Every structure is written in C-alpha cells, then in structure tokens.
Amino acid sequence: MTTTFLDIVKNCDNFPYPNEKIDEENLMLSTVPLLLNNVKIGLIPKTTISALKKYNEQHKKPYPFIIEDTFVTFASHLNTFEERTQIIKNLLITWREEKTFPALEGWRDELYPVYGPSNDIAFVIERSATPLFGVLTFGVHLSAYIRTPEGKLKMWIAKRSKTKPKWPGYLDNTVAGGIPYMLSTSETVVKEAMEEASLPAEIAEKAKPVGAITYFIVTKNGLQPEAEYVYDLELPIDVIPKPLDGEVECFYLWDIDEVKTHILANEFKPNCALVIIDFMIRHSIIKPENEPSYLEILSRLHRRFEFPAPTF
Amino acid sequence: MTTTFLDIVKNCDNFPYPNEKIDEENLMLSTVPLLLNNVKIGLIPKTTISALKKYNEQHKKPYPFIIEDTFVTFASHLNTFEERTQIIKNLLITWREEKTFPALEGWRDELYPVYGPSNDIAFVIERSATPLFGVLTFGVHLSAYIRTPEGKLKMWIAKRSKTKPKWPGYLDNTVAGGIPYMLSTSETVVKEAMEEASLPAEIAEKAKPVGAITYFIVTKNGLQPEAEYVYDLELPIDVIPKPLDGEVECFYLWDIDEVKTHILANEFKPNCALVIIDFMIRHSIIKPENEPSYLEILSRLHRRFEFPAPTF
Numbered sequence: 001m002t003t004t005f006l007d008i009v010k011n012c013d014n015f016p017y018p019n020e021k022i023d024e025e026n027l028m029l030s031t032v033p034l035l036l037n038n039v040k041i042g043l044i045p046k047t048t049i050s051a052l053k054k055y056n057e058q059h060k061k062p063y064p065f066i067i068e069d070t071f072v073t074f075a076s077h078l079n080t081f082e083e084r085t086q087i088i089k090n091l092l093i094t095w096r097e098e099k100t101f102p103a104l105e106g107w108r109d110e111l112y113p114v115y116g117p118s119n120d121i122a123f124v125i126e127r128s129a130t131p132l133f134g135v136l137t138f139g140v141h142l143s144a145y146i147r148t149p150e151g152k153l154k155m156w157i158a159k160r161s162k163t164k165p166k167w168p169g170y171l172d173n174t175v176a177g178g179i180p181y182m183l184s185t186s187e188t189v190v191k192e193a194m195e196e197a198s199l200p201a202e203i204a205e206k207a208k209p210v211g212a213i214t215y216f217i218v219t220k221n222g223l224q225p226e227a228e229y230v231y232d233l234e235l236p237i238d239v240i241p242k243p244l245d246g247e248v249e250c251f252y253l254w255d256i257d258e259v260k261t262h263i264l265a266n267e268f269k270p271n272c273a274l275v276i277i278d279f280m281i282r283h284s285i286i287k288p289e290n291e292p293s294y295l296e297i298l299s300r301l302h303r304r305f306e307f308p309a310p311t312f
Numbered sequence: 313m314t315t316t317f318l319d320i321v322k323n324c325d326n327f328p329y330p331n332e333k334i335d336e337e338n339l340m341l342s343t344v345p346l347l348l349n350n351v352k353i354g355l356i357p358k359t360t361i362s363a364l365k366k367y368n369e370q371h372k373k374p375y376p377f378i379i380e381d382t383f384v385t386f387a388s389h390l391n392t393f394e395e396r397t398q399i400i401k402n403l404l405i406t407w408r409e410e411k412t413f414p415a416l417e418g419w420r421d422e423l424y425p426v427y428g429p430s431n432d433i434a435f436v437i438e439r440s441a442t443p444l445f446g447v448l449t450f451g452v453h454l455s456a457y458i459r460t461p462e463g464k465l466k467m468w469i470a471k472r473s474k475t476k477p478k479w480p481g482y483l484d485n486t487v488a489g490g491i492p493y494m495l496s497t498s499e500t501v502v503k504e505a506m507e508e509a510s511l512p513a514e515i516a517e518k519a520k521p522v523g524a525i526t527y528f529i530v531t532k533n534g535l536q537p538e539a540e541y542v543y544d545l546e547l548p549i550d551v552i553p554k555p556l557d558g559e560v561e562c563f564y565l566w567d568i569d570e571v572k573t574h575i576l577a578n579e580f581k582p583n584c585a586l587v588i589i590d591f592m593i594r595h596s597i598i599k600p601e602n603e604p605s606y607l608e609i610l611s612r613l614h615r616r617f618e619f620p621a622p623t624f
Contacts, residue, residue, distance in 0.1 A: 017616065018330040018331075019330075019618055119604070184600075184601060185600045185601065186600075186601060208596040209596050209599045209600055209601075210593070210594050210595075210596060211593050211594060211610060212600070212606065212607055212610055214607060214610070214611060227607050229600050229606075281522070281523050282522050282523060282594055283522075284520040284521055284522060287521045288496075288497045288498075288521055288524070288541050288624050289496060289497065289498060289521075289624045292431070292623035294524065294541075294621075295524055295526060295539050295617075295621045296616075296621070298523060298524055298526070298614050299526060299614045299615065299616035299617070300616065301614070302610050302611045302613070302614035303611065303616070304329065304608075304611035304612065304615075304616075305607075305611070306331055309606075309607045309608070311604035312600050312601045
C-alpha cells in the first residue's frame with residue numbers, strides 16, 4: 001500500500017489516544033503519571049517502575065520516591081528544584097553504571113528542564129533520560145527555503161551525519177535542536193543555525209516563529225511527548241547553508257516534489273517530516289482538496305498534552 | 313482579571329476534554345454517540361434523547377431510531393442515504409411544528425452533510441439542527457489583509473449585520489460561511505467572497521488555504537464540533553471589500569493592535585476570533601516569547617475529533 005502523509009504523521013505521533021485501547025501487557029504503553037504537587041509532569045512507562053523501586057530499596061529510609069499503583073512522586077523531603085535535580089542525577093548515574101537502560105548509552109551531558117505547576121522548573125534532567133520518565137521536551141526546527149527567480153519554492157534539507165547516535169544518515173530540517181536549560185526559543189535558533197548550518201546571527205535572526213508541532217512518540221527508549229517550535233526562514237539565493245559542527249553531512253536544495261518523495265520514502269527523521277508537512281500546509285502545498293486526511297493531520301500535528309509548559 | 317488569548321480560545325473550545333470531569337447532571341454535556349455501522353458520527357446531548365424517544369413512540373413499529381443507554385443509531389430498515397435523510401427531515405419538521413427546540417427557530421433551509429464510515433455522506437440535515445445531534449460541521453473563513461507601503465499589516469474585519477439571527481453586530485472575518493452540501497472548500501470561498509464582500513472570483517481565487525481550526529463549542533442550542541478551513545488573501549490596497557447580501561454591515565481596515573484590542577474585548581463572534589489568533593501565530597505576531605499559552609492555544613485550535621470528515 002502506498003505511504004501517505006497521514007502514515008508519516010502516525011509513525012511519529014504513535015502513542016495511543018484516549019479513545020484508543022492500550023494493551024496493559026505492554027509495559028511501555030502502560031503508564032503511571034509522575035506528579036508534583038498533584039500536577040502531572042511526566043508519564044512513566046512501567047518498564048521504568050521496577051528499576052525505580054529497586055533504587056528506592058538501595059536507599060536508607062525515607063525513600064526518595066513515593067511509588068504507588070496510580071502515581072509516582074518525589075518524597076516530601078525532596079521539595080526544592082535543587083533536591084529533585086540532585087536525586088534524579090544520582091539515580092541516573094546509578095542506572096548508567098548498572099547499564100539498566102539502553103537509553104542511557106546515548107548519554108549527552110545536556111540538561112533539559114522539566115516544568116512543574118505554575119510553570120516553574122521542577123528539576124533538570126540529562127537529555128537521554130527524558131524518555132524513561134515521559135517528560136515533555138522542547139526543541140526548535142527551522143525550515144530555510146528560497147524562491148527561484150521564476151517564483152518556485154525550494155527547501156534546504158540537511159542530511160544527518162552517519163556518525164550521529166540517533167537517526168544517522170536520515171534527512172532533517174535545515175536547522176534543529178533541543179532547547180537546553182536557560183535558553184529561549186529564538187536564542188536556540190540562532191545558536192543552532194551557526195553550529196549546524198554556518199548561518200550567522202544576522203541571518204538567523206530573520207527566522208520567523210510560525211507555530212509549533214506537538215506529538216507523542218514511543219521509541220524503544222521510552223515515551224517522548226515533544227513540542228517543536230517551528231520557524232520559517234526565506235534565504236536569499238546566494239546564502240548557502242554549510243555544515244560546521246559535524247552533525248550534518250551535507251545540505252540539499254530540493255524542490256517541493258523532491259522533498260515529498262523523500263518524506264513518503266521514510267528517509268526523514270520522523271519528527272522532521274512532520275515539520276515539513278506543517279510547512280507544506282501553511283504554504284498551500286498540501287491543501288484540503290489534495291489531502292484527504294487534512295484535518296486529522298492538522299490535529300495530530302498539534303496534540304494536546306496535560307503537562308505544564310514553559311513561558312519564555 | 314485581564315482577558316487573555318487563551319480565555320478567548322476557551323470561550324469557543326468549551327466542551328470538556330477527556331481528562332476533564334463532566335457533571336453527569338448537565339444533560340447538555342452528558343452525551344450518547346450517534347453511530348452508523350458502529351462508527352461515531354455525532355454526539356447527541358441527553359437534552360435531545362427524550363424528544364427522540366417521543367418521536368419513536370409517535371411512529372408505528374419498527375421505530376426509526378434505536379435508542380440505547382450507550383448509543384443511538386438508525387433502525388436497520390433505514391440503511392440508505394435517502395432513507396436516513398428523509399427520516400431526519402420528517403423528525404425535524406415535527407420538532408419545528410411542536411416547537412421542541414429553540415435551535416430550530418433559526419431554521420435556515422440549508423442542508424449540511426454528515427459524514428459516515430469511508431467518508432461517504434451518511435445523510436444531510438437542516439443546518440440549524442446540527443447542534444441537536446452534535447455532528448461535525450464545516451466552514452471556510454478567509455482573512456483578507458493588506459500591507460501598507462511602509463510594510464505594515466492591516467486586516468479587513470467585517471461587522472455582522474444587526475439583523476443576523478446569530479451574533480448580530482459582532483465582528484467577523486472578512487469572509488466566512490458554512491460549506492453546504494455539494495460545494496468544495498474553494499468553491500465556497502469564491503461564492504461567499506462575492507456574497508459577503510463583493511470580491512470577484514478572479515480575486516477570491518487567489519486566496520490560499522493555509523490550514524484549518526477545529527474546536528468544540530457548547531451553546532444553548534447544543535453541541536457544535538466544528539472545522540473551519542482557513543484561507544489568507546493579501547489584497548492590493550485599492551481593493552475594498554463591500555457588503556453585498558446584507559449579512560455584513562460594514563468592513564473595517566484595522567492594524568494588528570486594533571484587531572487584538574477588539575478580540576480581547578470579546579467583540580468578535582467566538583470562532584472568528586480563533587481564526588485571527590491562528591492568523592497571528594502563522595504571521596509571527598503571536599510568538600512563543602510573547603504568549604505564555606502558545607502550545608495550549610495551538611492544540612486547542614486543532615482539536616482532534618473521532619468523527620469522519622470529508623475528502624473534497
């Protein structure tokens with residue numbers, strides 16, 4: 001059967017919706033909320049729970065985590081940002097040493113914020129560990145494009161380096177990156193535009209925020225509800241993105257039909273394909289009259305989460 | 313407390329989400345799905361159920377509707393488009409004569425399609441009755457705007473006629489209308505652009521489809537899950553929309569700050585405010601860094617429904 005844009009969206013937004021039945025035997029899809037002051041800030045797959053119980057038992061009482069059938073939360077003596085951050089750090093060092101989770105083999109030494117009630121940061125956590133707790137992560141994705149003198153739109157597509165630990169050799173947006181602790185969305189765009197595409201700040205600052213996609217992907221590493229703020233950047237035709245930090249192998253300048261073909265051939269990193277599908281909807285390339293699943297695609301590109309999110 | 317864009321969105325997308333508790337005593341929010349071949353095609357508020365039971369009992373057996381605690385569906389002898397359309401028509405004529413529902417006082421004599429499994433049209437129904445069955449309805453909304461010689465964006469805003477039965481005197485998008493049976497989205501745009509704004513086809517055809525908003529509004533008349541396909545149209549500065557069919561009183565050409573002020577003052581028809589909020593996100597006026605509820609707004613503008621939708 002031919003692959004459709006909806007199939008591509010479902011490859012990425014693949015966590016069951018409330019009306020879809022979850023096989024409770026699947027310990028990855030069967031989850032327990034991570035609470036802070038009764039607010040849900042993560043969705044812990046049951047594959048994490050037994051390791052969390054073991055970690056508790058390696059500790060003297062009071063245990064650091066309260067682990068009930070219907071929720072997990074921090075013990076009451078861990079009630080500050082610093083204390084929560086420290087216990088999560090200790091836990092992850094233990095799990096990394098004991099090789100408890102393959103996810104931690106991709107250790108990045110990057111700290112991601114986890115938002116709590118009132119949008120305060122509840123704690124920060126090593127990036128590679130976020131799927132073990134199903135916490136919402138944030139990134140920016142920039143689509144750079146040109147208009148030819150004939151008015152034709154072409155997109156700058158990155159090819160990920162073959163040495164990247166995740167999705168090596170796959171196609172990617174022109175610039176993309178996670179939003180680390182203490183950076184805003186537009187600061188992240190400017191930083192990543194230089195690191196990944198050699199685009200100087202005076203050009204990257206012209207990128208326009210035009211929305212966000214939100215989706216919930218299940219991978220072998222765990223649960224990843226993600227929000228990617230999307231930026232458009234029309235480049236002059238003589239500005240050529242170039243790899244700088246080794247994360248990108250090369251850039252292609254493709255017309256829309258070429259981009260579509262590579263999306264439908266599953267050659268893009270899944271979430272990057274979604275950013276381009278959103279781009280194509282906003283730029284009237286995908287239309288109500290040529291896409292039978294227009295509404296379903298739009299809804300799945302903007303999945304609603306119950307988690308707190310940042311205010312930049 | 314100051315009104316926010318999120319408040320404006322919640323005014324319109326006000327049906328509870330799956331994680332929100334519904335007061336079962338509220339017969340409008342307590343619902344029973346309308347099924348066709350086991351596919352949910354509507355969400356009937358319990359305020360409709362007793363009238364539906366009464367209608368059944370006015371009939372000889374076999375009753376036209378199967379009304380169970382957990383679903384409503386058509387009796388098996390009503391298994392074609394024509395038969396379902398006819399029984400709904402007879403039912404509504406009865407209810408209109410008996411003044412069963414205030415919703416039917418706004419009788420429009422316009423037929424709306426209700427989609428069923430495989431995206432076939434299950435039946436058509438008088439427009440004013442759609443909230444009694446919570447069926448998904450479809451419309452187009454066009455935002456016309458100009459750029460001044462200084463590059464400033466101004467939007468054409470319609471003021472609804474004071475004689476309109478719904479939302480008289482409220483502000484509206486430049487052009488908007490329901491998609492009637494047998495018209496496509498772009499045909500509806502062209503038709504409404506002439507009727508409401510005197511814009512000729514050669515101009516209206518330049519409108520670009522740039523997405524859709526989907527939301528679920530509860531009104532005193534019933535339940536309205538709605539999808540509005542959104543179009544942008546940049547007009548030359550010398551093209552002036554003018555009322556034609558009496559539904560619009562006049563047009564204003566406002567800069568963005570004026571538009572924002574009128575939105576936050578609740579002067580727009582609720583769903584039209586949402587179309588402009590979506591416009592402002594796509595045009596980088598509302599940004600991650602100036603809107604704390606950016607992600608929540610985007611998700612609520614693209615609510616996911618389980619109903620079948622058209623393929624134009």
